[in-house]
Amino acid sequence: MTVHNLYIFDRNGSCLHYGEWNRKKQAGISKEEVRQEAQLIQLKDGFLTFQTSKYKLHYYETATGIKIIMNTDLGVPNAKDILHQIYSTLYVEYIVKNPLCVLGEQLSSDLFSTRLDLYIRALPFFSPRAA
């Protein structure tokens, strides 16, 4: 079980951060597959998740328009709490509360990147190699 990658977008759709852990470089996920096989599982409280035969996408959106998207393999359960934790303990603590970080621009805080990386690697379902 593993995390492939993670995106953070702001309310205008600008990509604030992108992190990659175990992305399969070979072509395994095509757009056609996504359209044919995506099954919407739930949409509630700003959280949505769907899966295809190849990966699972977890989406969390706050009332302020901050969107966190995490792609994992299929073994990962509901990640709503994780995404909310990423928002509250990482984004809010290290970016929003840092007056030197300009909101709306690509995040340049090393502290944030490092902490996010540590957090992902410490997740119970994370393993350095894909299942």
Added chain:
Amino acid sequence: CETQSRLTNDLLHNSELFTLTYGALVTQLCKDYENDEEVNKQLDKMGYNIGVRLIEDFLARSSIGRCQDFRETADVISKVAFKMYLGITPSVTNWSPAGDELSLILESNPLVDFVELPDNHSSLVYSNLLCGVLRGALEMVQMAVDVKFAQDTLRGDNVTEIRMKFIKRIEENLPAGDE
């Protein structure tokens, strides 16, 4: 119990520091700008910059989702947000018939503990920072509002009243899609 009274003690000390810091800020602004109207504007601007960030902290800590309407927003502001950040719960009253304007009545205001306005600052809106904070925070959740003090105990009124008016919903400006 001992832990509880120690926590209350810490809270009290923090609130005094906060009040004194705010007072120092306003005093400095008065020295810098020498004009009450200008100071009011600066306080509003600072409040706005605080508000656009404070909303994220609020959402992270309160886990409150999107409000359904302006009434729910007013409730959340008075019962959760004010309580969380200032330890007070203003009452929500004086709704306009259209439901787009309301008053927040503050029984007490931690910002003005120990404060008396001198005569030469009669048009200073001492707590104007709060108006900016509300405006900035609500803008980040797609609401354009106009916020101002209608009454102020510092200026001799019986109560402190913040008047908040809903102007319009701000549309999210996402970039055009590929389709």
